[in-house]
Amino acid sequence: MTALGFAAYGAAASAIDQHLPTMITQQLASRMMRDQDPTLWGPDAVDEASKRLGWTQPFEDAYKALDEAEAYAAQLREAGIEHIILAGMGGSSLAPELIAADAGAQTLTVLDSTDPAHISRVLDRDLSRTVMVVASKSGSTTETDSQRRAFLGACEEAGLHGPDHVVVVTDPGSPLAQTATEDGYRKIFYGDPDIGGRFSALSAFGIVPTVLAGIDTRAVVEDAAAIAELISEDDTDNMALQLAAALGGTQPLRDKLIIINHGTDVQPVLPGFGAWAEQLIAESTGKNGYGLLPVPVSPEAYEATHGLDDAIRIHLLGEDDDYSLAEGQDAIALHGPLGAQFFLWEAATSLACTFAPVNPFDQPDVESAKVAARKQLAEEPVPPAPNFAEDTIAMLPSGPFDSASSLQEALKQLTAAVKSTGYLSIQAYLDREADTELEQIRDTLAANIGRPVTFGWGPRFLHSTGQYHKGGPANGVFLQITTTDQPEHDIPGRPFGFGQLIQAQADGDASVLAGHRLPVLRLSLTDRAAGIRQLADLVASLNTV
The missing domain is CATH 3.40.50.10490 (Glucose-6-phosphate isomerase like protein; domain 1)
Known part of the structure; x- marks a missing residue:
């Protein structure tokens, strides 16, 4: 495993210097990660937060999901299944898409569009060798339900028994779980209802589709588990506390987060990270007139090459990239494996919401x-x-x-x-x-x-x-x-x-x-x-x- 690396400059460094001691004194990291304290975001968030902190301790369920999904993936391969279509929206699709992109996998197609041309093209394949994973926490997402119906219709047109080609990932008791049971879908995997969609990367919603597509998702979970102790400590070395202070503690608030993927055009660092971070950060912070706006760009883009008074540049680096490219900027530089980045950003975003405070778990x-x-x-x-x-x-x-x-x-x-x-x-x-x-x-x-x-x-x-x-x-x-x-x-x-x-x-x-x-x-x-x-x-x- 490549270790996480973190550095902050300019306004980001000043925010860390100003706020980190207080965050440590208030024991924000341990209260959130170990105690699952729902009071961190104010009284209005307590009810929702008390039901949405399962992501802070996901690993027992994550390893169970890995074991179950890996065993089932072997059955799919024996049955001649070669490709997975993932029907899901938001947290049900963005993390699996990022995991697949980071692995360079071509065996997973994410279907999160309602564009008719897009739908027709994705379904124009050999469906006899395809399984659709229908992923929805609520089990009632309009887009996902429509994609499921279209897939079943395409299977019928191809002379296939559609339910044999559908796997479901949903929360227990959802309408989708009921439909899957009644109609005899191939397999149902259950998520943890105490984990919200945008925090679900290390749950069944991130794990099942990618494992079924033959991607080494166990390494992603292991890389996250390796930093769990670090980001639970009330300590100056806790990068989640540092990142949270840099995100939420600048004064005046630099609320545009310019996310810059380095690497090469052929192999960028964490391809697709910006799309995943957009939901996590924007949907968690953007309410009550407050918010942090991620802006994913290339290293050549205007926002990456010009300083903006209301922006922090976030450089996603490869292991061999030079941190000095962020010096002299209001910037954060980061490198590390995807699983660790998932867990780090989930923790830091939630902690950044304590500055407003806003409830990071509603939308x-x-x-x-x-x-x-x-x-x-x-x-x-x-x-x-x-x-x-x-x-x-x-x-x-x-x-x-x-x-x-x-x-x-x-x-x-x-x-x-x-x-x-x-x-x-x-x-x-x-x-x-x-x-x-x-x-x-x-x-x-x-x-x-x-x-x-x-x-x-x-x-x-x-x-x-x-x-x-x-x-x-x-x-x-x-x-x-x-x-x-x-x-x-x-x-x-x-x-x-x-x-x-x-x-x-x-x-x-x-x-x-x-x-x-x-x-x-x-x-x-x-x-x-x-x-x-x-x-x-x-x-x-x-x-x-």
């Missing part, structure tokens, strides 16, 4: 977007008529930007609305595997406006940074991108298809953001590929800095 504004989407589907709405269209992009009604008479003018108004302490969020309700060219506009916009820019694929970001956008400091502006260029993919047993579902999710979230008086520019592509190229050209022409 009140995530539910608001779900309710709005369900309302849209129930009302069977007619798509909004565009204000106008230019070539392959239509501008939908967008509140404060409705006065714009051209796309360029609308984009200029959008970027001008970004505050000096704010950020811009791109929210793309498209195919996150096929439409990746769209991600390039993130770097262009950040360089043009000189402010942090986040990029989220819908609907997965709704289970992640969506909480921060609505419950955080209310200084974001939003660019929502949808498309009408898509064939419908039906959802068996539902009166709507995936195209209607993803549009309802976009419409619902836009209405919630608008209800919070947050500015949203809504663009719809009438031709995916051409629209992405047109938008990239428009963004490149802004030159607002």
Whole structure:
């Protein structure tokens, strides 16, 4: 095992110097990790926290899950199963995706999209050699239920008995567990209900899908277990305490966390770590007008190469990388194996929430977007008529930007609305595997406006940074991108298809953001590929800095 390494500079180091002695005196580490003390985050969080601290002592259950999953993986291989599709959202998919990416595995496909083209492509394979792992703590997640139905329908079309190709990971007593039992699904693995979704990396939700895909997940758990004692100590060497102080204790608060993966383009350090950290940090901290916003970027991005008064740069390093690249910055430098990073960041994020304090274990504004989407589907709405269209992009009604008479003018108004302490969020309700060219506009916009820019694929970001956008400091502006260029993919047993579902999710979230008086520019592509190229050209022409 490679040991964890940690260094802090500038404002991050000053925050550690200021707060670490008090955190040790208050015994924050041992109270959280050993005593599972639910009072650390104030009286309003006690009820929720008392039911959500199982992640602090996960290893007995984790090793049981490993044993059970490894034995079952051998049975799958004997049965000729070669590939795992994971249907899950948020914490049920992000950690397994990161574990697979870090291992360089190609045997796990994460399905956390409702884009019809994405769904159709993922299901276009030899399903006789495929098992879908349906992972949902609540057992009632709309996206996951829809993906499960589509998979079963595809199995039926292929002449297969669908239940033989479905494995479930859920909490005991959930609706999904009941369905799996009644319909005779292949296998049910149970999670710990005392572990919330975004803290579930070292539980059955992180372990089962990756083990079934043939990935050495035992090493991930062992690397986490190796630091358990260290991050439970009320001691100056406790890196969880240090990291928590650097995250939550800067004054004034540097609430943008610029996460920079080093390494090479071929082999970046912890590929996909930013997506996992986005949910853990943004959803845990982003409420009551407070929050820390992760901004995953490449080492060449504007945010990585320019100091921002409200940002801390977090450098994820390989074992041989030089820490000196962070010197002279307000920065944190880290290296270490994935399992240890999981446990370190779960502990540090929870401890950082004691500074506000906010409850790290709830997500009140995530539910608001779900309710709005369900309302849209129930009302069977007619798509909004565009204000106008230019070539392959239509501008939908967008509140404060409705006065714009051209796309360029609308984009200029959008970027001008970004505050000096704010950020811009791109929210793309498209195919996150096929439409990746769209991600390039993130770097262009950040360089043009000189402010942090986040990029989220819908609907997965709704289970992640969506909480921060609505419950955080209310200084974001939003660019929502949808498309009408898509064939419908039906959802068996539902009166709507995936195209209607993803549009309802976009419409619902836009209405919630608008209800919070947050500015949203809504663009719809009438031709995916051409629209992405047109938008990239428009963004490149802004030159607002």
